[in-house]
Amino acid sequence: MKPVGVDLSAQQLGKACQRWPGADGMELHQADALTYLAGNFTVFDAVYGVFGASWFTGPVLLSPVVRAGLKPGGVFAFPQRPPVEGCYGCSASYIPRGPDEDPAVVKRWDYEPDAWAPILKEHGYVDVSASMIAPPSGSRLTGALLVRAVRGSQEPGSEQP
Incomplete structure (x- = not known):
């Protein structure tokens, strides 16, 4: 299981990188969550x-x-x-x-x-x-x-x- 983060704010995504620097395989996406989830094929x-x-x-x-x-x-x-x-x-x-x-x-x-x-x-x-x-x-x-x-x-x- 890999962690995925989605946020409109680049600043919030930067904080996620600082808070969880060792999160193996973490993906971060700067996007609207509704749009990201609607176009995503990950379950x-x-x-x-x-x-x-x-x-x-x-x-x-x-x-x-x-x-x-x-x-x-x-x-x-x-x-x-x-x-x-x-x-x-x-x-x-x-x-x-x-x-x-x-x-x-x-x-x-x-x-x-x-x-x-x-x-x-x-x-x-x-x-x-x-x-x-x-x-x-x-x-x-x-x-x-x-x-x-x-x-x-x-x-x-x-x-x-």
């Missing part, structure tokens, strides 16, 4: 998103593309920041840039933990779990929502009665 054991494509790409678009790249029984897992109460589905996120630039405005998808199971099951995943991980005690961090789903063997919509 993965697991796809793990780190506050990236799984947050900034609608699950209706991303879930089937990730599933197609997973072997049956493969795992799709991703963390996100906890959703802001009342702001579910597609929301705007403002990302700071340079001091003389307006923030970048991007779409992100936030859901409560129990909303993830029906979304992912609709796209052929089973054993879906989503849970909140509390921040360290005394921390100003917000914690994280961790979602995990397993690629089912049946195609979506072909469930037996």
